[in-house]
Amino acid sequence: MQQIINFLIRNKNFLLFLLLLFISLLLTIQSHSYHKSKFISSTNFLTGGVYGWRYSINNYFGLKKENERLLKENEQLRNQISRFTVDTSAAYIDTTSFQKPFTFIKTNVFKNDYSKMDNYILLNKGEKDGIEPDMGVITDKGIVGIVENTSKGYSRVISILNSNSRINAGLKKSNQYGSLVWNGKDPNIVQLETVPRQAILKKGDTIITNGRSTIFPRGIGIGTILNYKLDENQSYFLIDVLLFNDMTNIGFTYAIKSNDATEIKSLENLKTDE
Amino acid sequence: MNNNVLLYIGRFMILILVQVFILNNINFLGYLNPYIYIIFILLAPININKSLFLFLSFILGLTVDMFGDSGGVHATACIVITYLRPVVLRSVFGLSYEFQTVKLSKVGFGERLAYVTLIVFIHHIILFSLERFNFSHTLLIAKKTLFSSLFSIIVIMLVLVLFRRKDS
Numbered sequence: 322m323q324q325i326i327n328f329l330i331r332n333k334n335f336l337l338f339l340l341l342l343f344i345s346l347l348l349t350i351q352s353h354s355y356h357k358s359k360f361i362s363s364t365n366f367l368t369g370g371v372y373g374w375r376y377s378i379n380n381y382f383g384l385k386k387e388n389e390r391l392l393k394e395n396e397q398l399r400n401q402i403s404r405f406t407v408d409t410s411a412a413y414i415d416t417t418s419f420q421k422p423f424t425f426i427k428t429n430v431f432k433n434d435y436s437k438m439d440n441y442i443l444l445n446k447g448e449k450d451g452i453e454p455d456m457g458v459i460t461d462k463g464i465v466g467i468v469e470n471t472s473k474g475y476s477r478v479i480s481i482l483n484s485n486s487r488i489n490a491g492l493k494k495s496n497q498y499g500s501l502v503w504n505g506k507d508p509n510i511v512q513l514e515t516v517p518r519q520a521i522l523k524k525g526d527t528i529i530t531n532g533r534s535t536i537f538p539r540g541i542g543i544g545t546i547l548n549y550k551l552d553e554n555q556s557y558f559l560i561d562v563l564l565f566n567d568m569t570n571i572g573f574t575y576a577i578k579s580n581d582a583t584e585i586k587s588l589e590n591l592k593t594d595e
Numbered sequence: 596m597n598n599n600v601l602l603y604i605g606r607f608m609i610l611i612l613v614q615v616f617i618l619n620n621i622n623f624l625g626y627l628n629p630y631i632y633i634i635f636i637l638l639a640p641i642n643i644n645k646s647l648f649l650f651l652s653f654i655l656g657l658t659v660d661m662f663g664d665s666g667g668v669h670a671t672a673c674i675v676i677t678y679l680r681p682v683v684l685r686s687v688f689g690l691s692y693e694f695q696t697v698k699l700s701k702v703g704f705g706e707r708l709a710y711v712t713l714i715v716f717i718h719h720i721i722l723f724s725l726e727r728f729n730f731s732h733t734l735l736i737a738k739k740t741l742f743s744s745l746f747s748i749i750v751i752m753l754v755l756v757l758f759r760r761k762d763s
Contacts, residue, residue: 334645338678341653345667345674349725352666368661375616434619434663436626438727441664477664484729505732569622 352439353485364443369475372431372443380429387572394461423538424578426451428458430571431475435482435508442466442478444574452476457530457537457577463565464488464543465574467536476576482508482568490543490562491531495520498531501543501562508568510547513560520558522549528562535582603639607655610635615662618750627742629750630669632659633718636677637711637751638699641684641692652677665726672721676714683713699755711751712744719744 329336380387428450432443446452448471456468458478466478466486479486482503490513491498499516513528526546532539544562552559614632621628636652656670663669684692687710688702699707719740727736 334649334678337646337649338674341649341674342671345653345656345670346725348660348667349671349728350666352664352668353728365661371615371662432664436622436628437663437665438729438732439665443664505727505735 364447364470364472364475364477366472366474369431369443369472373445376429376431376445383570383572390461390572397461424580425575426578428452428476428574428576430574433480433568433571435480435568438484438505440480440482441469442480442571444468444476444478444576445474446576447471447474447476449473451578452576453578455536455582456579457541458574459537459541459577460566460571460574462542464530464537464541465566465568465571468576480568481511481564488537489531489533490528492516492520492522493527493529496531498533499557499560501528509564511544511562511564513562514557516558516560518551518556518558522546522558522560524548528560535579535585537577538579599640603635606638607635607651611655611658611662614659619663623746624742626739627746629743629747630715630718630722631747631751631754633673633676633714634751634754636673636680637714637755639680649674649677668722668725671725672718675721676718679717680714683710683717687713707755708748708752711755712748715747715751716740716744719747 426446428444428446430442431445432441434440434442442458442465444452444458452468452471454468454471458465458468464481466480466483467488468476469479470477481488481501484503484505486501486503488501489498490501497516497520499513501511501513503511516522524546528543528546530537530539530541530543542565544564544566546560547563548561549558551557610632614630618629618631632655635655639648652673653670656673657667659665659669660667687706699710702710720736723736723739723743
């Protein structure tokens with residue numbers, strides 16, 4: 322017994338080192354798997370508050386640019402409204418606009434990184450503003466990511482520039498779709514995988530969200546095809562997509578709340594239970 | 596003594612704030628950031644209590660992780676270099692380390708550069724391999740480690756020269 326205690330005392334630094342190493346490796350490994358990195362995140366009140374403080378200084382410098390973007394978006398929205406007010410009599414389903422009731426919540430970006438392998442974005446709204454995990458996040462130009470982790474006043478978004486992110490996306494022209502991933506190289510280019518080879522592609526074609534999940538409505542822009550090639554098995558296309566968004570400068574975003582999500586999810590669960 | 600503790604606490608906080616708000620946003624050439632918060636570990640006194648030192652550097656790394664949403668990457672790298680620091684000190688300074696007479700502000704440029712280079716390099720290798728966490732990116736990790744280390748070493752040496760304490 323005496324010897325064990327002596328051993329512990331003699332090697333206490335090494336044992337402490339091992340313990341701390343174990344904890345930090347655990348945190349590292351957790352951070353590499355989706356939906357598990359909850360302990361160490363920037364949504365806590367200290368880091369969120371400090372980032373908010375920085376944001377309130379920084380946002381003065383970008384006001385002019387953001388105003389221009391808002392004006393442009395206003396113009397676009399006005400055009401859409403005018404189209405609807407002209408023929409209200411015709412009850413048709415517009416396939417280019419959103420098919421389901423979605424609510425949009427405006428948020429500001431407190432922190433955004435893009436130089437790492439797994440990038441996250443911190444938003445200034447949280448549970449008390451109605452943000453929940455698994456909500457989609459977009460800007461006026463295109464998609465940004467999916468909410469992963471929320472606290473009372475802040476929420477953290479898995480950016481599309483994250484190795485854990487997988488988002489359903491398809492071609493605008495046809496109904497073929499694949500999943501959107503990122504290879505960690507260029508923050509303006511993401512990859513669209515598993516598009517079947519039957520798809521007819523052309524450089525410059527538009528890629529949009531295809532509305533197969535409850536996260537994003539159909540028809541939100543993602544980017545244009547920069548390059549494409551067949552994979553090793555010659556069965557799927559690998560497509561490089563040039564994003565509409567400048568991921569290095571996002572500014573303001575909208576979080577999308579799908580009002581039908583719970584209903585759809587309960588239906589899907591019913592099916593798998595049987 | 597009291598004065599020194601205050602100095603270390605101040606250094607701890609200033610280094611974290613500078614790292615998180617300024618240096619993490621440099622992204623030189625798209626991906627290069629200097630990591631200078633390890634100056635805290637570089638400049639810790641030679642005869643510091645080792646358990647306390649390990650614990651402090653764990654907190655240091657974890658705070659940077661929290662701000663950067665990077666899990667435990669910085670914390671791991673920090674405690675490894677803290678644990679290996681005596682080895683590096685012994686190999687760089689030799690006898691004067693054994694007698695605990697080393698003062699980083701007094702050693703020659705060459706020895707100081709060797710010390711900083713070794714520590715920074717170990718830190719960056721661990722940092723980037725854990726951040727990528729993927730063997731298929733070995734080349735990218737090597738590239739990032741090399742260039743970021745160069746960047747960090749230059750910035751750290753500059754900071755050490757600029758903020759040298761004149762009285763000691």
